[in-house]
Structures are given as C-alpha cells and as structure tokens.
Amino acid sequence: MTDSNERGRYAPMQRGSVGIGRAQRLPFDISSLSVTGLVIICELDDPAPGNSRPTMSMKMTQYLRLSDESMIRLDMDRGVSSFKHGPGAVSWKRSAADVIAEVLMEVRGDDEAKPDSFPWEAYAEAAQLRGISVDAEALRELPHTVLLSDQLATIYEF
Numbered sequence: 001m002t003d004s005n006e007r008g009r010y011a012p013m014q015r016g017s018v019g020i021g022r023a024q025r026l027p028f029d030i031s032s033l034s035v036t037g038l039v040i041i042c043e044l045d046d047p048a049p050g051n052s053r054p055t056m057s058m059k060m061t062q063y064l065r066l067s068d069e070s071m072i073r074l075d076m077d078r079g080v081s082s083f084k085h086g087p088g089a090v091s092w093k094r095s096a097a098d099v100i101a102e103v104l105m106e107v108r109g110d111d112e113a114k115p116d117s118f119p120w121e122a123y124a125e126a127a128q129l130r131g132i133s134v135d136a137e138a139l140r141e142l143p144h145t146v147l148l149s150d151q152l153a154t155i156y157e158f
Contacts, residue, residue, distance in 0.1 A: 033066040035127065035134045038144035042103055044151040045079055056092050056155060057081040060103055064127055064134075065145075074126045076119075078106045093157040100146045 045057040060078040063071035080102070082092065108118055120136035127134050148156075 030066065030072070030131050031133065033068055033070075033132070035064050035132060035139065035142060036067055037065040037142045038123070038139065039063045039065050039071055040103055040107060040144065040146045041149075042099075042146065042152055043149040044155065045081075048081060053083050055081055055083050058103075058152060060107060062107060062123075064123070064132065064139075066132070072127070072130055072132065074123060076107075076122065076126060080106050091157070092155045096148075096156070099148065099152075099156055103146050104144075 039062070041061045041063065042058050043061070045059040047055040047057045058080050060080075062074045062076050062078075064074060065071050118140070120139050123139050124134055124136040127139075
C-alpha cells in the first residue's frame with residue numbers, strides 16, 4: 001500500500017462543509033408501537049441484612065416488549081428469598097423448569113380468590129400510564145419469557 005489513493009479519502013468535518021448538517025433529534029413516540037410480549041428478567045439480589053442462614057435472593061423485574069424490540073419496565077417488581085436449614089453443603093440446584101414455574105407463580109396476582117391468574121388488568125394499566133395502548137385481553141394472549149441472569153444460572157447449577 002504505497003500509493004496514497006489506496007488508503008482512502010477523508011472529507012473535512014467543518015461547519016462550512018457541503019451536505020453536513022446538525023443531526024435532528026426526533027421525539028420518542030411509543031404510541032405507534034404495539035406490545036409483542038411480557039418479559040420477566042430474574043437477577044440475583046442482595047440477601048436480607050442480618051440473616052446468618054445460607055440465603056439466596058432473586059429479584060424479578062417485569063417488562064413489556066414492544067414491536068421495535070425495545071422494552072418498557074412496568075415497575076411491578078417481585079422478589080423471593082430461599083433459606084437452607086440443617087448441616088451439610090449448601091446447594092441451590094434446581095431444574096430450569098422448576099425455577100421458571102416458581103417465577104411465574106411469584107408474578108401472579110395477590111388475589112387469593114384467583115391464585116392462578118396474572119394481574120393482566122394491572123399490567124394494562126401500567127402500560128397505559130406509559131402511553132402504550134393495550135388492554136388486559138390483548139396482554140393475556142401474548143407470549144411471556146423468563147430470562148435468568150448468568151449468576152442465577154450458576155447458582156441453580158444449570
């Protein structure tokens with residue numbers, strides 16, 4: 001590459017340069033996006049202070065996935081802590097199916113009359129507060145995904 005033409009050409013980045021204008025920022029408008037699913041992200045959380053027993057805490061953050069693949073947090077976080085009792089080595093080993101079933105049970109509504117139902121109305125209300133037009137029926141039909149952090153996967157020995 002001895003020839004200077006093979007190295008490329010560079011255009012000057014000066015105010016007087018032809019065709020170069022300031023980038024225009026557009027407002028972020030989510031009203032035109034549709035909801036494509038519910039995503040629950042599970043991460044290792046700090047255990048309760050002052051606990052001397054072996055403890056593992058998990059926090060669950062819930063999002064709606066939008067049609068542009070972005071996610072909007074619902075601020076409907078949940079969490080769970082597990083304790084181990086007795087002598088011996090501590091192991092949190094569980095199957096992925098068991099962990100996912102527990103996560104789905106924990107994010108369900110607190111309505112004791114309907115223990116197996118998601119709080120779809122609350123999800124729809126949280127979405128509407130964020131400018132997303134969706135109702136509980138539409139949310140009920142969408143897929144939901146549970147994602148576990150690498151730390152949790154290691155602890156559960158997947």
